[in-house]
Amino acid sequence: MTKSAVIGAGGLTKIAEMICGDSPFDFFPYRSSSYLTRFFIDLDFDYVHDGSTRRHWVNDVLKELNSKQPAAQGLPSREIIKIVESVLHPESFLFNDKVDREKAKDAMKVCLKSYGLTIAELPNGLVKLCPLHGEFVSTDYQEIPAEKLLTFKPSIFQVPSKPQNPRLVSVMMPFSASFNGTYDAIKRVTDYMGLECLRADDIWENSTFIQDIFDLIFCAKVVVVDFTARNPNVMYETGIAHTLGKTVIPITQSIDDIPSDLGHHRALKYLPNEQGYKDLSNELYKRLKSIVEK
Numbered sequence: 001m002t003k004s005a006v007i008g009a010g011g012l013t014k015i016a017e018m019i020c021g022d023s024p025f026d027f028f029p030y031r032s033s034s035y036l037t038r039f040f041i042d043l044d045f046d047y048v049h050d051g052s053t054r055r056h057w058v059n060d061v062l063k064e065l066n067s068k069q070p071a072a073q074g075l076p077s078r079e080i081i082k083i084v085e086s087v088l089h090p091e092s093f094l095f096n097d098k099v100d101r102e103k104a105k106d107a108m109k110v111c112l113k114s115y116g117l118t119i120a121e122l123p124n125g126l127v128k129l130c131p132l133h134g135e136f137v138s139t140d141y142q143e144i145p146a147e148k149l150l151t152f153k154p155s156i157f158q159v160p161s162k163p164q165n166p167r168l169v170s171v172m173m174p175f176s177a178s179f180n181g182t183y184d185a186i187k188r189v190t191d192y193m194g195l196e197c198l199r200a201d202d203i204w205e206n207s208t209f210i211q212d213i214f215d216l217i218f219c220a221k222v223v224v225v226d227f228t229a230r231n232p233n234v235m236y237e238t239g240i241a242h243t244l245g246k247t248v249i250p251i252t253q254s255i256d257d258i259p260s261d262l263g264h265h266r267a268l269k270y271l272p273n274e275q276g277y278k279d280l281s282n283e284l285y286k287r288l289k290s291i292v293e294k
Helices: 009-020 033-042 054-066 078-087 101-113 177-193 209-219 232-243 274-292
Strands: 117-121 127-131 165-172 196-199 220-226 247-252
Touching: 009 033, 009 054, 009 078, 009 101, 033 054, 033 078, 054 078, 078 101, 078 127, 101 117, 165 177, 165 209, 165 232, 177 196, 177 220, 177 274, 209 220, 209 232, 220 232, 220 274, 232 247, 247 274
Parallel strands: 165 196, 165 220, 220 247
Antiparallel strands: 117 127
16 A cells, blocks of 8 residues: 555545544544635635535545645655645644644554554644655645755764854855955954854864865854855865755855856855955845844
């Protein structure tokens, strides 16, 4: 059954009873005819209850949606995923002493387990349907998302023991005196915002220079990269930052210096003169402010 990515008839019957709030799942919110219609309409499904027995009607709807294209291998259709996640939405369980969301989540897990599925709760309280031994699948996008948690051990670097610093901005740029004005413009912003700003030549904590760079990127929340002159070291460091999931802010004196693979990223263009550095500081402040306030 798991390989077909379809929830079986017994599972659909149980989920229909959960949606209705019928026994033995009366710890779910009870939904009358009009509220069943509203439940599906709110999910952008065009189903209106026809007055027939509620749980039978819901079961028929679920069967139809369950027959649609699976969202991914080992998963039911995107429509079924959306319904399972929505029926456990925290807001449905507010201000109602007759319901019990913890019991509801446990019941859903028992129901889904037979089909190699489960639910996992996110930090915001929402749940996501996922394979019993797999990763989350989001239903918030039109396409099947590729986002997943990756765990890997670098072969070149040592993962630093020091914690990540949400106030640290790391700067990756060519090592040349001609970029001192650029770094000063960046430091002017971070000092004003009370952020810490470092580039590789500010530290010497490891026996290898590349390990210092990795530590600097690993511990930072934001990495500013200067693509000016297409410095290969900066390109390499940008790849590390993207792999580690950092927020990368590209800056450059020439848009033509940005690699074509990164052309879709918005870059801050600046001129290497007094006014250009002032403009860079102003634009960088706006960008950092939007990131820090998230």
